[in-house]
Structures are given as structure tokens and as C-alpha cells.
Amino acid sequence: MPDTRDVYAAEDLFAGWLDDASRTPGEPLRVRVGSSLQTFEPEVEPRFSDPAAAQAYVDRVLAHLTATGSSYDDGTGLDRAAVPVVVRPRRGRSRAHYEYDELPLRGVMAIPPREVGGAWSLRAAVVLHELAHHLCPAEGHGREFRTTFLRLLEDIGQPVQADLLHTAYRLTGLDTGVDGEDRTLLRIGRLLRQAERTTNTAERDAFFAKAQALATRHQIALAVARATAGAEEQREDPAYETVLIGESGKRSLARYVRLVLEIARANDVRVAIYTSNTRVTLYGFPSDLAVVKALYASLVTQMVADGDAHLRSGAHKADQRQVWDARRRRWEVRPVHGSTARAAFYEAWADHVGERLAAARAQARATAVAADAPVADGPTSTELALRAKEVEVVDYFGRMQREHDIRGTWKGTASAGHAAPGSRDAGTEAAARARLGTEQAIDRRR
Structure with missing residues (x-):
């Protein structure tokens, strides 16, 4: 045949x-x-x-x-x-x-x-x-x-x-x-969907660190291809895309933005944030923008589910603070409000997942660079290609800032971690359990 x-x-x-x-x-x-x-x-x-x-x-x-x-x-x-x-x-x-x-x-x-x-x-x-x-x-x-x-x-x-x-x-x-690019994104998407669907912890084979490592390897391959191809052959130029985070007035928008920033940092993408925190604009190569959107859509689902489980458990009530009771005219010790506990949980979750994505990215880049030969006792050709890509994204973002009159620095919101340290710790622990490993569901028992 x-x-x-x-x-x-x-x-x-x-x-x-x-x-x-x-x-x-x-x-x-x-x-x-x-x-x-x-x-x-x-x-x-x-x-x-x-x-x-x-x-x-x-x-x-x-x-x-x-x-x-x-x-x-x-x-x-x-x-x-x-x-x-x-x-x-x-x-x-x-x-x-x-x-x-x-x-x-x-x-x-x-x-x-x-x-x-x-x-x-x-x-x-x-x-x-x-x-x-x-x-x-x-x-x-x-x-x-x-x-x-x-x-x-x-x-x-x-x-x-x-x-x-x-x-x-x-x-x-x-x-x-x-084609190679679409297939990589298909693989990442399937890994993320499996992470969301799987409930049996013995079968969690689709984890986010594997998705990030795949994304990084794909980014490296594209960067090297761009560096070695002639200008007329370069197929991809930096672009921007606006992503809806949530409707105005919705709680926790700043924490969702925080998660986007952590994912973007691990994927060579720059971010401009609307003052309302309802939208962000991503700047980078189109393939990287697609990875950031896919990771965010899956990670935010998991973060919210973990936060809901934390509040349902009642564990956040262990965090207490002094509150002035005007009717009784005295200070009382009460559990922190659920919204404060949720904010602290989300902050810690996003920060820790960001660290894990960054570690997966660093490992994938180090492996690729180690496999490359140095150029005249200097950086390897892979390193040069990655630096060239980063410079191109930074230059593009700077030009867009000027053209779109983007000013200021995002300051987020006041941290809730000091008010709810227990929820902050729970968020870190939940993020550590997030589907970011490389275990294999099939034959794991072996």
C-alpha cells in the first residue's frame, strides 16, 4: 500500500x-x-x-x-x-x-x-x-x-x-x-485538557510543566530557524492580541492578571494591562501568544477550583484578625473574610506556579543550549538565536508602547498574604500539587 x-x-x-x-x-x-x-x-x-x-x-x-x-x-x-x-x-x-x-x-x-x-x-x-x-x-x-x-x-x-x-x-x-507549529499547539492543548478532566491522581499524566517544556522547545526551534533563514524566508513577526480577563466589577481580576504575567514571563511575551484589570494585551510572536492563552485558560480554571475547595473546607477560618465592634465598643478576634482568604490563596498559587513554569522553561533552554556547539569560544548559536528573539520582542513592545501611548507600571493590588497567612500557605501547597509534573499514567505502577 x-x-x-x-x-x-x-x-x-x-x-x-x-x-x-x-x-x-x-x-x-x-x-x-x-x-x-x-x-x-x-x-x-x-x-x-x-x-x-x-x-x-x-x-x-x-x-x-x-x-x-x-x-x-x-x-x-x-x-x-x-x-x-x-x-x-x-x-x-x-x-x-x-x-x-x-x-x-x-x-x-x-x-x-x-x-x-x-x-x-x-x-x-x-x-x-x-x-x-x-x-x-x-x-x-x-x-x-x-x-x-x-x-x-x-x-x-x-x-x-x-x-x-x-x-x-x-x-x-x-x-x-x-504542520509542526500547529501540532505542537495541539499537543499542549491535549495535555491541558487532560489535566482538567482527570480526577484519578494515579492517572495524572498531562501536566503543565510538560506543556511548558514542549512550548519552550518549540520556541527555541522557531528562534533558531528565524536566525538561520534569510529575511525573505522568515514566516513569523511579532504581533499583539488583547485577551479578556473578566467583566468590570468582578472579584479577583488583579489576581487573574497576576497569573497571566507569570505565564507570559515564561514564554517571552510582554503584557500591557488595562487600568480596570478587565483586559490585557499580549505582545510577542504569534506562536508564543497562543501558548500563553492556552496555559492561562487551563491554569486559571485549576486555580479557581483549588480556591473554591480551600474555602469550602473552612481551613481559612484559622486565619484570624482583630476587628473593632462598634456596637459592643470593643475589639474582637474574628476569622478573616472569605474574599481576603481567596485573594491570599490566589496570590500564592500564581506566584508558585510561575516559579514552576520558569523552572521548566530554564531546564528546557539549558538542555537545548548544552546540545549546541559554542561559536568561536562565545555563546552557542542557540543562545544567540534566543537573545535575538528576545531583543526583537523587546524592541517591538517598546515601539507599540510609543504608538499606543502605553504609560505607567502595573502595581496590582495590596497583598492579602499578610492578612491570611494560612490561605497563602494553602495556595502555595495547592500550586505545588497542580498538574505540572511528568508522571506517566500508563504503567505508572511499574
């Missing part, structure tokens, strides 16, 4: 990269793409002792897809992720195989066991390839299948492996139908 040979070549390349990564755990994987050397830190690939272990893995993957609402509609309204898959041993050793049964309704995956020389197939890269056939109604290895395989890796919390596979497809001349 068309594309089959190229798909197998790409996935052999992908499997080889995963093998290289497994031999040097903890070290970034370096892959040459054209004239540049890209770094990846792929998630650990599960391996299996026999087809029965592969069956258990497939069951967990399908259960995870169903639990997180990752539907794979076959066009008739049937969710293929809800259809069971049976894994059986295969007599031949040279290939794995998948077929779809309608009576009973199920998928059947045939994997050669180790005894007949099938050790090569007892790995997630092969099993997930066959599972992608189950989830994709189209036959063969065309664009729809490849897009399904990439999405499957993303949906089970392996976005870096998806990035690697996407790179392998492109190196072998395959078009996935989605």
Missing part, C-alpha cells in the same frame, strides 16, 4: 531513537534534523515479557482513553476506544498483525512471542502501532493512520515520543497533514 514502506522506515528510526534513549537514561537524546541538532527527553517506553503483559498494557491504555474522554469516533458514532482488543500470540516471528472483528465486536492483535523470535515486537512502540490501527477506521498507513498514532501517544501522556515520531515521519518524507 502507498506510504507503508516509508511508515515502517520512519518507525524503525523512531524505535532506534527510543533504544538510544534507554541506554543513557537521564541524558537528553540528540537527533540531527537537517543542519541542526535537536534534543529530546522522551518518556520511558514500556517493554513486555510476553503477549499477556502486552494485553494488560492495552487494557490500561483503552481504560485511560475512556476515563479521560479521548474519543476515537469511527464516523458512525462508535467510539473505537470503547471496543475491547484481544492480544494473542502469533506463530510467525517477522511481523505483528491487527484485524477488526464485528462478531463479537472487538479488535484482535497478534504479537509474536519471545520463544519464536518475537522479542522485537514486545515493546510499546509496536503495540501502540497496532492499537492505532484499531482506533483508526481507515485501512493502511496513510495520513489518517499516522495522525491517529501521533494523537494516541499524546493522549496517553507521551507528547515527547509523539514529537519524535512526528520528526521521523517528516525525515522520511511523510506529510502528517499538520
Whole structure:
């Protein structure tokens, strides 16, 4: 079939990269793409002792897809992720195989066991390839299948492996139908949606630090591409976009703005703030603006949910202050007002999440720079490209400030942390638990 040979070549390349990564755990994987050397830190690939272990893995993957609402509609309204898959041993050793049964309704995956020389197939890269056939109604290895395989890796919390596979497809001349920039934003969006939907803490595989690391790697790749391309080839120029924070009079707008600022700092975006705190205008490269908006939409949802839970628990009542009772003409000790506790909680939450995003960004940048060679005993070419990008954004923001007559410095509102230290500490603890890690839902128990 068309594309089959190229798909197998790409996935052999992908499997080889995963093998290289497994031999040097903890070290970034370096892959040459054209004239540049890209770094990846792929998630650990599960391996299996026999087809029965592969069956258990497939069951967990399908259960995870169903639990997180990752539907794979076959066009008739049937969710293929809800259809069971049976894994059986295969007599031949040279290939794995998948077929779809309608009576009973199920998928059947045939994997050669180790005894007949099938050790090569007892790995997630092969099993997930066959599972992608189950989830994709189209036959063969065309664009729809490849897009399904990439999405499957993303949906089970392996976005870096998806990035690697996407790179392998492109190196072998395959078009996935989605350009690199859009696919990165799709991955980030799926990670954020999973973080919001997942309630089982043992299955929190889509976390914000992973999204930030993906965003940073994408930003670095674009910066290097801009620096090495001719002026006529540069596809992206700085731009600005206004984002609604909330309607006038709504509580906590300044704390929402604070969260936007923390996210923007981690993504090379400058911010102008309306005096009412109802809107902000973001200045930077369009791909970075998209990342900031996606992160903010998800993080603010989580921050508000954590704040609501804190107030419902009544823990904020432990914070007390002296209040003058005019009727009784005496000072009384009372719990702080709920709005004060919420403000303190939000402030600490935003600050701590900002620190975690910044740490994820710094680590991703350091990894990329370390993989680059110095230029004449000076900064690496990646460092130079990143500096050039930052200068371009700063210059653009300065020009927009002059053209739009933007003046003054945002001072926010008075801190509520001193009035509600317990809520401030609770906000920090909740932010530390926010979905910012890199745990894997599938095979986490291993």
C-alpha cells in the first residue's frame, strides 16, 4: 500500500531513537534534523515479557482513553476506544498483525512471542502501532493512520515520543497533514485538557510543566530557524492580541492578571494591562501568544477550583484578625473574610506556579543550549538565536508602547498574604500539587 514502506522506515528510526534513549537514561537524546541538532527527553517506553503483559498494557491504555474522554469516533458514532482488543500470540516471528472483528465486536492483535523470535515486537512502540490501527477506521498507513498514532501517544501522556515520531515521519518524507507549529499547539492543548478532566491522581499524566517544556522547545526551534533563514524566508513577526480577563466589577481580576504575567514571563511575551484589570494585551510572536492563552485558560480554571475547595473546607477560618465592634465598643478576634482568604490563596498559587513554569522553561533552554556547539569560544548559536528573539520582542513592545501611548507600571493590588497567612500557605501547597509534573499514567505502577 502507498506510504507503508516509508511508515515502517520512519518507525524503525523512531524505535532506534527510543533504544538510544534507554541506554543513557537521564541524558537528553540528540537527533540531527537537517543542519541542526535537536534534543529530546522522551518518556520511558514500556517493554513486555510476553503477549499477556502486552494485553494488560492495552487494557490500561483503552481504560485511560475512556476515563479521560479521548474519543476515537469511527464516523458512525462508535467510539473505537470503547471496543475491547484481544492480544494473542502469533506463530510467525517477522511481523505483528491487527484485524477488526464485528462478531463479537472487538479488535484482535497478534504479537509474536519471545520463544519464536518475537522479542522485537514486545515493546510499546509496536503495540501502540497496532492499537492505532484499531482506533483508526481507515485501512493502511496513510495520513489518517499516522495522525491517529501521533494523537494516541499524546493522549496517553507521551507528547515527547509523539514529537519524535512526528520528526521521523517528516525525515522520511511523510506529510502528517499538520504542520509542526500547529501540532505542537495541539499537543499542549491535549495535555491541558487532560489535566482538567482527570480526577484519578494515579492517572495524572498531562501536566503543565510538560506543556511548558514542549512550548519552550518549540520556541527555541522557531528562534533558531528565524536566525538561520534569510529575511525573505522568515514566516513569523511579532504581533499583539488583547485577551479578556473578566467583566468590570468582578472579584479577583488583579489576581487573574497576576497569573497571566507569570505565564507570559515564561514564554517571552510582554503584557500591557488595562487600568480596570478587565483586559490585557499580549505582545510577542504569534506562536508564543497562543501558548500563553492556552496555559492561562487551563491554569486559571485549576486555580479557581483549588480556591473554591480551600474555602469550602473552612481551613481559612484559622486565619484570624482583630476587628473593632462598634456596637459592643470593643475589639474582637474574628476569622478573616472569605474574599481576603481567596485573594491570599490566589496570590500564592500564581506566584508558585510561575516559579514552576520558569523552572521548566530554564531546564528546557539549558538542555537545548548544552546540545549546541559554542561559536568561536562565545555563546552557542542557540543562545544567540534566543537573545535575538528576545531583543526583537523587546524592541517591538517598546515601539507599540510609543504608538499606543502605553504609560505607567502595573502595581496590582495590596497583598492579602499578610492578612491570611494560612490561605497563602494553602495556595502555595495547592500550586505545588497542580498538574505540572511528568508522571506517566500508563504503567505508572511499574
